[in-house]
Amino acid sequence: xxxxxxxxxxxxxxxxxxxxxxxxxxxxxxxxxxxxxxxxxxxxxxxxxxxxxxxxxxxxxxxxxxxxxxxxxxxxxxxxxxxxxxxxxxxxxxxxxxxxxxxxxxxxxxxxxxxxxxxxxxxxxxxxxxxxxxxxxxxxxxxxxxxxxxxxxxxxxxxxxxxxxxxxxxxxxxxxxxxxxxxxxxxxxxxxxxxxxxxxxxxxxxxxxxxxxxxxxxxxxxxxxxxxxxxxxxxxxxxxxxxxxxxxxxxxxxxxxxxxxxxxxxxxxxxxxxxxxxxxxxxxxxxxxxxxxxxxxxxxxxxxxxxxxxxxxxxxxxxxxxxxxxxxxxxxxxxxxxxxxxxxxxxxxxxxxxxxxxxxxxxxxxxxxxxxxxxxxxxxxxxxxxxxxxxxxxxxxxxxxxxxxxxxxxxxxxxxxxxxxxxxxxxxxxxxxxxxxxxxxxxxxxxxxxxxxxxxxxxxxxxxxxxxxxxxxxxxxxxxxxxxxxxxxxxxxxxxxxxxxxxxxxxxxxxxxxxx
Amino acid sequence: xxxxxxxxxxxxxxxxxxxxxxxxxxxxxxxxxxxxxxxxxxxxxxxxxxxxxxxxxxxxxxxxxxxxxxxxxxxxxxxxxxxxxxxxxxxxxxxxxxxxxxxxxxxxxxxxxxxxxxxxxxxxxxxxxxxxxxxxxxxxxxxxxxxxxxxxxxxxxxxxxxxxxxxxxxxxxxxxxxxxxxxxxxxxxxxxxxxxxxxxxxxxxxxxxxxxxxxxxxxxxxxxxxxxxxxxxxxxxxxxxxxxxxxxxxxxxxxxxxxxxxxxxxxxxxxxxxxxxxxxxxxxxxxxxxxxxxxxxxxxxxxxxxxx
Numbered sequence: 069x070x071x072x073x074x075x076x077x078x079x080x081x082x083x084x085x086x087x088x089x090x091x092x093x094x095x096x097x098x099x100x101x102x103x104x105x106x107x108x109x110x111x112x113x114x115x116x117x118x119x120x121x122x123x124x125x126x127x128x129x130x131x132x133x134x135x136x137x138x139x140x141x142x143x144x145x146x147x148x149x150x151x152x153x154x155x156x157x158x159x160x161x162x163x164x165x166x167x168x169x170x171x172x173x174x175x176x177x178x179x180x181x182x183x184x185x186x187x188x189x190x191x192x193x194x195x196x197x198x199x200x201x202x203x204x205x206x207x208x209x210x211x212x213x214x215x216x217x218x219x220x221x222x223x224x225x226x227x228x229x230x231x232x233x234x235x236x237x238x239x240x241x242x243x244x245x246x247x248x249x250x251x252x253x254x255x256x257x258x259x260x261x262x263x264x265x266x267x268x269x270x271x272x273x274x275x276x277x278x279x280x281x282x283x284x285x286x287x288x289x290x291x292x293x294x295x296x297x298x299x300x301x302x303x304x305x306x307x308x309x310x311x312x313x314x315x316x317x318x319x320x321x322x323x324x325x326x327x328x329x330x331x332x333x334x335x336x337x338x339x340x341x342x343x344x345x346x347x348x349x350x351x352x353x354x355x356x357x358x359x360x361x362x363x364x365x366x367x368x369x370x371x372x373x374x375x376x377x378x379x380x381x382x383x384x385x386x387x388x389x390x391x392x393x394x395x396x397x398x399x400x401x402x403x404x405x406x407x408x409x410x411x412x413x414x415x416x417x418x419x420x421x422x423x424x425x426x427x428x429x430x431x432x433x434x435x436x437x438x439x440x441x442x443x444x445x446x447x448x449x450x451x452x453x454x455x456x457x458x459x460x461x462x463x464x465x466x467x468x469x470x471x472x473x474x475x476x477x478x479x480x481x482x483x484x485x486x487x488x489x490x491x492x493x494x495x496x497x498x499x500x501x502x503x504x505x506x507x508x509x510x511x512x513x514x515x516x517x518x519x520x521x522x523x524x525x526x527x528x529x530x531x532x533x534x535x536x537x538x539x540x541x542x543x544x545x546x547x548x549x550x551x552x553x554x555x556x557x558x559x560x561x562x563x564x565x566x567x568x569x570x571x572x573x574x575x576x577x578x579x580x581x582x583x584x
Numbered sequence: 585x586x587x588x589x590x591x592x593x594x595x596x597x598x599x600x601x602x603x604x605x606x607x608x609x610x611x612x613x614x615x616x617x618x619x620x621x622x623x624x625x626x627x628x629x630x631x632x633x634x635x636x637x638x639x640x641x642x643x644x645x646x647x648x649x650x651x652x653x654x655x656x657x658x659x660x661x662x663x664x665x666x667x668x669x670x671x672x673x674x675x676x677x678x679x680x681x682x683x684x685x686x687x688x689x690x691x692x693x694x695x696x697x698x699x700x701x702x703x704x705x706x707x708x709x710x711x712x713x714x715x716x717x718x719x720x721x722x723x724x725x726x727x728x729x730x731x732x733x734x735x736x737x738x739x740x741x742x743x744x745x746x747x748x749x750x751x752x753x754x755x756x757x758x759x760x761x762x763x764x765x766x767x768x769x770x771x772x773x774x775x776x777x778x779x780x781x782x783x784x785x786x787x788x789x790x791x792x793x794x795x796x797x798x799x800x801x802x803x804x805x806x807x808x809x810x811x812x813x814x815x816x817x818x819x820x821x822x823x824x825x826x827x828x829x830x831x832x833x834x835x836x837x838x839x840x841x842x843x844x845x846x847x848x849x850x851x852x853x854x855x856x857x858x859x860x861x862x863x864x865x866x867x868x869x870x871x872x873x874x875x876x877x878x879x880x881x882x883x884x885x886x887x888x889x890x891x892x
Binding site (some may be wrong): 109111112114117192195196197199200245260261262263264286287288289290292293294296297299300302 | 629634636666667735736743749836837841842846
């Protein structure tokens with residue numbers, strides 16, 4: 069009798085727990101809530117400090133709008149600004165703002181809000197991480213309610229692109245970093261650090277009623293676990309955090325769609341120009357050309373990287389204005405490579421140092437080059453370092469090839485300016501961190517900044533690429549990382565942008581919808 | 585009792601000592617936390633502003649002094665990464681970790697007690713062999729591996745439990761797998777010790793005397809030998825439970841579960857000194873609390889300790 073009572077209690081407990089589990093599952097499968105899995109947690113909701121791409125992605129796809137956003141081809145298109153007009157000398161820009169936009173607290177958006185946000189970013193007391201990005205701005209002022217006039221230091225035909233998917237507009241009259249208020253499609257709801265950030269629909273959104281009642285970003289650090297969650301329905305979409313190991317199983321799942329395009333993150337091998345300048349090589353150009361001939365891209369990239377990337381021939385992605393189709397992948401010719409290395413003063417038995425900023429596949433790619441160099445008698449050494457330890461080693465400039473990634477920029481000029489003119493190797497501790505220096509390239513990029521003619525711009529860009537890649541052989545492009553999105557079949561109208569992160573989500577949260 | 589009081593009194597000294605070691609280790613790193621959190625190039629002026637705001641522009645002794653003074657006032661500083669007070673972040677995730685650790689302890693107890701007694705009762709039988717096999721597995725399987733196996737088997741294939749996350753508290757289902765992982769690891773060594781202690785006790789003279797008086801075997805095992813064996817089992821259980829807190833970091837990360845361990849992992853990843861030290865200090869308090877609890881249990885279980 070006593071044991072029968074215990075059984076009854078156990079049965080009731082199991083039923084109660086089971087019903088809670090089912091209720092949880094039902095809540096997760098709420099038709100009006102989209103749950104997106106990300107590999108990083110929201111760092112901060114504070115618009116002054118969401119420079120990091122994950123925070124920018126989360127906040128920029130929900131609470132905030134920027135003045136410009138990105139279309140699926142990577143172009144800057146109007147958002148809170150409807151147009152940007154330069155003066156003849158390209159040093160003054162007038163942004164015309166959208167009328168009738170409301171903040172989530174009901175306040176009307178005007179030029180004063182833009183000025184207040186930029187003031188807050190530039191205020192040293194706030195120590196905003198975004199302040200650097202306004203370095204080219206001399207001044208700005210509101211001109212009436214819907215115009216902002218900017219003055220810039222030097223002529224810049226692409227100045228407005230600086231405000232694309234960044235410098236979000238917050239209502240500074242009610243600024244609370246714990247409860248951000250913007251003009252975006254979703255209002256701040258709640259956050260559990262290390263777990264999820266939730267947003268709710270803002271019915272007064274200027275583009276129209278957003279498609280979901282709630283948007284939830286779940287932090288799932290392990291991509292394998294995230295893939296399992298997607299397959300089990302725990303999340304609706306995975307965004308560029310798709311595990312390559314799970315790719316086949318995701319693709320074969322009839323309940324899922326997997327999309328991908330070549331992205332704008334370039335994995336490359338920088339060749340050491342600093343060492344060349346310091347007399348470290350007998351003939352530095354010959355050394356760089358020799359190493360380039362040893363890199364067998366067509367063999368190793370597909371074998372090692374698989375579906376995660378596509379062979380790269382240059383530093384601009386194929387879809388970007390300014391890409392040069394005439395620049396091909398460097399041919400694999402080890403005999404020619406050996407001859408050039410000898411010309412450059414590196415003989416068989418001599419050391420060649422390959423330094424790797426640790427990232428998936430990079431050590432393997434470096435090891436592949438190492439094996440070919442060793443097969444030809446060189447003492448090739450690979451050193452793979454964690455991102456925390458690598459900068460100090462990079463700064464010693466004792467390496468011959470540095471394996472590292474370059475995140476993309478929205479335009480060719482921004483790519484050159486930010487990545488080739490400001491720095492090559494990531495050692496910002498130093499005052500001058502450039503290892504690639506070319507007056508000719510500097511002049512060409514400056515010219516790009518002064519032309520609004522697309523054809524002229526494209527030709528200038530192609531000349532820059534020719535100089536960097538063919539004439540100076542400053543870098544070995546290795547591969548473009550593919551951008552993957554995996555989603556439940558019910559998630560429709562997913563358009564994958566090559567700009568891996570934020571632009572896709574920013575647009576997606578207003579265009580993606582669930583099938584009826 | 586004196587031991588317990590001494591432990592409580594010494595706790596602040598231990599915490600400051602640990603804080604000093606942590607501070608030294610973190611600041612020996614060549615990479616600036618400001619650089620890690622910015623993760624990209626910014627002008628030297630902006631870097632200087634950020635470092636000043638985080639207090640990183642001060643000499644190390646002053647940074648440490650400020651940190652210790654703040655610690656004494658319950659201020660753990662602001663996280664470099666999250667830009668939020670560490671105490672707020674810790675308080676947010678504390679209930680999740682407490683639930684996980686408590687559930688792990690319960691699972692460990694549920695496994696340890698019956699298996700330990702059964703193994704001793706049926707010494708060298710097939711059941712004992714099976715239990716010893718389980719014990720070896722429990723001790724030797726890494727917690728992250730067991731976590732992945734449970735995710736795959738119970739979560740993915742059988743759909744019995746959620747795969748990851750915390751759910752909406754109170755959520756029992758999201759606790760099952762991580763608690764099993766923590767509990768099995770701890771139960772492995774505790775079961776082995778309990779079995780050995782029981783077997784030792786069963787060979788004592790007073791047990792033989794009890795048998796001679798006709799007391800049944802079940803009562804001998806549970807009431808006489810059991811009570812004595814529990815003293816050593818509780819000691820090992822306490823030590824293993826403290827070890828379990830180390831496993832929390834891995835378990836929370838594998839199961840994408842918010843908590844102290846996951847915060848510590850994030851802190852380590854981004855050289856977020858206030859977050860690292862805050863998380864470690866709270867975990868340390870957990871360890872001290874468990875050890876104190878073990879001392880209290882000793883008092884309850886063993887009259888000799890009470891008399892001493």
